[in-house]
Every structure is written in C-alpha cells, then in structure tokens.
Amino acid sequence: MDTASAIAFDVIVIGAGPAGSAAATVAARSGLSVALIDKAIFPRDKLCGGGFTGRAANYYREIFGQDLPADVPFRSDVEFHAFGENIGVIEDIPPVYMTMRLELDNLMFEHAIAAGAEDFSGVRDLTIDADAQRVTFGDGRVLQAAVMIGADGIKSAVARALFGRSFDADTVGFGFEIEAPARGEDAPLRIDFGQAIWGYGWSFPKRNSTTIGVGGVLSKNPNLRGIMSDYVEQLGAPPNVRFKGHHLPFGKARKQPGRAATLLAGDAAWFVDPVTGEGIAYAMKSGAMAAEAAVEAIQRHEPHMAVMLYRNRLRPITWAIAQANFVRLIIYWGPFRKGFIRAFRQSGTLRHDYMRLLGGELEYHHIMGKLLRRLPNFLRRAFLKPRA
Ligand SMILES: Cc1cc2nc3c(=O)[nH]c(=O)nc-3n(C[C@H](O)[C@H](O)[C@H](O)COP(=O)(O)OP(=O)(O)OC[C@H]3O[C@@H](n4cnc5c(N)ncnc54)[C@H](O)[C@@H]3O)c2cc1C
Incomplete structure (x- = not known):
C-alpha cells in the first residue's frame, strides 16, 4: 500500500x-x-x-x-425483586435517567x-x-x-x-428487550435479580414506552427467550411484541x-x-x-x-x-442467595450504598468492606444446617 x-x-x-x-x-x-x-x-x-x-x-x-x-426523564426510586421475592422499594436515590x-x-x-x-x-x-x-x-x-x-x-x-x-462465548451475556406501551408516570423502575440464571430482568418506564428486558450469561441460559416470555407475561405486557436480542459483555x-x-x-x-x-x-x-x-x-x-x-x-x-465480579458471586451463587436477600432487605445502608454506587458517589471497594464483614454469615447460612 x-x-x-x-x-x-x-x-x-x-x-x-x-x-x-x-x-x-x-x-x-x-x-x-x-x-x-x-x-x-x-x-x-x-x-x-x-x-x-x-x-x-x-x-x-x-x-x-x-x-x-x-x-x-429520570427516576429517584427503584423497586427491587430477587429470585421472585419483592425485596423492597428504595427511594431518594441519585437520579437514574431513562x-x-x-x-x-x-x-x-x-x-x-x-x-x-x-x-x-x-x-x-x-x-x-x-x-x-x-x-x-x-x-x-x-x-x-x-x-x-x-x-x-x-x-x-x-x-x-x-x-x-x-x-x-463462555462469559458473554445476551439480552432480550421489548418496547411495551407506556404505563404512566407512577410505573416503577423495577429490577429483578435472578430473573435469568446469573442475570436479571428490568422494566424501565420511559416517556412514550416501557423498556422490558432480561439479560444473563448466555452459556448458562439456553432458554433465555422462554425466560423473557415468562417475564413479559409476569409484568402484564402485551405478549405479541417481537423481542429483539443483542450480546453484551458480562464477565471480566x-x-x-x-x-x-x-x-x-x-x-x-x-x-x-x-x-x-x-x-x-x-x-x-x-x-x-x-x-x-x-x-x-x-x-x-x-x-x-x-x-x-x-x-x-x-x-x-x-x-x-x-x-463487581465478587459482588456478583454473592448475589447469584445459589448457596449465598438467602444471605444476600436477607442482607439487602434488612440493611438500609447496604441498599443505599448500592444505589450511591450506581450514582457514582461510591466505588465498589466501599461496599466490598461491608459485604466482607457479612461473609461469615453468608458462609454459615450457605454451609451449616439451621439449628434445630
Ligand atoms: C439488552 C441490553 C440492555 C442494556 N441496557 C443497558 C442499560 O440500561 N444501561 C447501560 O448503561 N448499559 C446497558 N447495556 C449495555 C450498553 O448498551 C453497552 O455497554 C454500550 O452500548 C456500549 O457502548 P459502545 O460505544 O462500546 O458500543 P455500541 O453502543 O455498541 O456502539 C458501537 C458502534 O460501533 C458501530 N460499529 C460496529 N461495528 C462496526 C464496524 N465494523 N465498522 C464501523 N462501525 C461499526 C456500531 O454501528 C455502533 O454505532 C445494555 C445492553 C444490552 C444488550
């Protein structure tokens, strides 16, 4: 040349x-x-x-x-669900723009x-x-x-x-989404941890639509399309909207x-x-x-x-x-699940710290310390039988 x-x-x-x-x-x-x-x-x-x-x-x-x-538009509240349980609404969070x-x-x-x-x-x-x-x-x-x-x-x-x-291919993620009809100004910004295996679902209220999606590690979710169908049905969105899918990096x-x-x-x-x-x-x-x-x-x-x-x-x-990969392990690894749900539901500071992390006010190392302090409890819950 x-x-x-x-x-x-x-x-x-x-x-x-x-x-x-x-x-x-x-x-x-x-x-x-x-x-x-x-x-x-x-x-x-x-x-x-x-x-x-x-x-x-x-x-x-x-x-x-x-x-x-x-x-x-932006939201200052978010409704969290984890593995099918509602774990609460957090208000007064730093704005999340839609x-x-x-x-x-x-x-x-x-x-x-x-x-x-x-x-x-x-x-x-x-x-x-x-x-x-x-x-x-x-x-x-x-x-x-x-x-x-x-x-x-x-x-x-x-x-x-x-x-x-x-x-x-082992670590890449994949997400499906639809643009469903708008649900009004009060519709929650919702995150569902564990909706997919090592993944989550979301419902984001926009000005003229609601973006509903599911994403997770592709290799662990061969039936991600079926998971998406269930989620769309669960949220009461019209079932006949065509899903669109795209890869996303989701590991290291x-x-x-x-x-x-x-x-x-x-x-x-x-x-x-x-x-x-x-x-x-x-x-x-x-x-x-x-x-x-x-x-x-x-x-x-x-x-x-x-x-x-x-x-x-x-x-x-x-x-x-x-x-974040360590935090992901605590959220998604089966034996830690109950400990995570309990900690997230009971600890207002952990929840708010997490939202401040998304808001750019804290870094992962700030919440790592708090999670590490809870690790013995997570391990106890994961590996010891409950006392009779
Ligand atoms: C379903 C789903 C939901 C997501 N939700 C969120 C969310 O709510 N919030 C969030 O922060 N992130 C979200 N993400 C992740 C986010 O979309 C990406 O991380 C982000 O778009 C990355 O930006 P980028 O500029 O690296 O790449 P991209 O936004 O993908 O831009 C790449 C650009 O490169 C161009 N291009 C590609 N190949 C070529 C080529 N060969 N020659 C010339 N041009 C090329 C494309 O046309 C495109 O314009 C989501 C991802 C998915 C799949």
Missing part, C-alpha cells in the same frame, strides 16, 4: 457509540485530527435499556462539557463532530488493518493514523483483527485492551458492570481514557506506547469490574 496517497489523521476511531463519540470528542478537543467512522448513519438505534445512572451523568458532563438535556439510545447516541455523535472530528458515518464496506492503524474503504479511500481506537461494540472487528475473536474486562497503537474501548474491551449490565458509563469513560492515552503517546512521539499509557489509566475501571 502506498501510504503517501492515504488521508492522514492522528487518530482513527471506529464506532461512534458512547465509547467512540467520547474518544473522538476528547481527542479532537485536545487538538488532534480525528476520523470518526461508523457503519451506521446517525441517528441510529442500539438495543439497550437506556438506564443512565448518576455515574454515567457525571462522566457525560466531564467529557461533553454539559448535562443531559433537561427534558430527559434515555432512548436513538436520541442519546445522536447527541454524543453530534458533540464529537462539533468538537472537530471528521464524519465518516454510513461507511459499511471497510477493511481494517489494526496493526498498521489503517482503514481502506470499498471506494478505494485509505485512512492512516498514528493511533486507532476500536469502539465498535461487542462484535468488534478491531478486536477480531487484533486477537482473532471479539468475545468469549479484557486483560489486553489493545496492542501497541491500537486500543479497544467500551464493549469492545468488555467494560460492562457484571452485576448491573451497565455499560454506557464505562464506554464513555474508557473512550475518553483511550483518547487521553493517544494524546500523550502522540505528544511523546511514541504512538506504540499508547496501550501501556491506556492500561494505566484504566485501572479504576478494571479494578471495579474485578470487585
């Missing part, structure tokens, strides 16, 4: 969801030339509950320099373009050379960059080009978030909270961190060092996901 005829950029970002638009915004604002590529034309939809926590709202403000539009991804992602995409990223959306035919940070379009155009950021979701072509596969974060000057962000790097399935917040944050690593690597004239600089920045995310 004749690189002289290629269009040169500092950074190529592939995928313009929350991770890619955040990456493109931060890189362009730092003065780098950025190509933002997506196979879709925006506005485009993405299957997702659209639950946007206080943590996500903080990252959004930090990255895009403004708040979500004032008309995005977004529609069609609108949300378009906003972020527009921020990226306004920051100076060049728009290459709607390009379906592209060949990615991840080791050379080069992309060739079907019409013959070639883009070449110092750093490439793969933010192209769970089926990431960039991850496939780097590592041969985009996700791990990637050990290698890229190679040399090619970085992976968001779902492509498996940055989803394994307890809640929340991925928008980490997608935006990791995208921003990838861009910061790119800026530093380019300034140092060492683009190949980008992955090392990125990995250092990612520590708070990878550490939080590792701790």
